[in-house]
Amino acid sequence: DQQVKQNSPSLSVQEGRISILNCDYTNSMFDYFLWYKKYPAEGPTFLISISSIKDKNEDGRFTVFLNKSAKHLSLHIVPSQPGDSAVYFCAASALGNMLTFGGGTRLMVKP
Amino acid sequence: EAGVTQSPTHLIKTRGQQATLRCSPISGHTSVYWYQQALGLGLQFLLWYDEGEERNRGNFPPRFSGRQFPNYSSELNVNALELEDSALYLCASSLLGQGALDTQYFGPGTRLTVL
Numbered sequence: 001d002q003q004v005k006q007n008s009p010s011l012s013v014q015e016g017r018i019s020i021l022n023c024d025y026t027n028s029m030f031d032y033f034l035w036y037k038k039y040p041a042e043g044p045t046f047l048i049s050i051s052s053i054k055d056k057n058e059d060g061r062f063t064v065f066l067n068k069s070a071k072h073l074s075l076h077i078v079p080s081q082p083g084d085s086a087v088y089f090c091a092a093s094a095l096g097n098m099l100t101f102g103g104g105t106r107l108m109v110k111p
Numbered sequence: 112e113a114g115v116t117q118s119p120t121h122l123i124k125t126r127g128q129q130a131t132l133r134c135s136p137i138s139g140h141t142s143v144y145w146y147q148q149a150l151g152l153g154l155q156f157l158l159w160y161d162e163g164e165e166r167n168r169g170n171f172p173p174r175f176s177g178r179q180f181p182n183y184s185s186e187l188n189v190n191a192l193e194l195e196d197s198a199l200y201l202c203a204s205s206l207l208g209q210g211a212l213d214t215q216y217f218g219p220g221t222r223l224t225v226l
Contacts, residue, residue, distance in 0.1 A: 004153070006153075032211060032212065036217075041219060042219055043115065043201055043203070043216075043217025043218050043219050043220060044154070044201070044217045045216075045217065046214050046215065046216070089153060089154065091154075091211075093210070093211030093212075096209060096210045096211050096212045097167065097210060097211060098156040098159065098167050098169060098210065098211060099154075099156060099211045099215070100156070101146075101153035101154040101155070101156075102153050103151070103152055103153040104153055
């Protein structure tokens with residue numbers, strides 16, 4: 001039973017446009033959400049997080065939105081750059097417990 | 112500052128054998144986490160060690176075990192290897208021992224292939 005799902009395995013976007021990566025979860029106990037980025041042959045790197053008490057968190061070009069009623073999380077990248085091409089994982093935790101990851105979305109930003 | 116390191120990079124074993132994977136955390140980090148990423152799947156949490164103690168365990172059979180040494184480095188042992196154990200095993204470390212609330216820094220992983 002996948003508690004965190006990323007339904008789009010891949011996404012292709014033109015440089016300069018917005019990238020929107022989506023994530024759905026089923027466990028209503030999740031109260032902390034994160035996005036990680038992974039380049040080939042490297043480990044994932046932390047990108048941005050959001051607590052369930054917020055519905056938006058911004059860090060430069062990256063914004064995470066949380067819709068608790070829909071159990072939906074999204075990551076917006078504006079403007080997208082070729083260097084953003086990577087696999088993006090969303091993750092969630094309940095009460096500081098172990099992280100549960102989604103399956104990842106491969107983002108390709110075309111120059 | 113050196114990041115999380117893992118060894119070996121690649122490991123090939125046959126069914127029934129044992130595999131030992133190693134992880135060195137970032138200097139000063141006391142928590143180490145192990146994850147399995149099977150082909151086409153997301154990261155599955157395996158184990159969390161902090162200050163030498165096992166703090167949490169994912170939904171994996173007991174043949175997956177590990178330990179954390181006094182210098183905070185860690186070992187993951189997989190006994191009686193099965194074909195489906197073939198995966199990328201990622202280690203992460205964090206500073207504060209707060210589990211998921213801590214930023215976790217990942218190593219590049221060990222690719223385990225079971226033939």
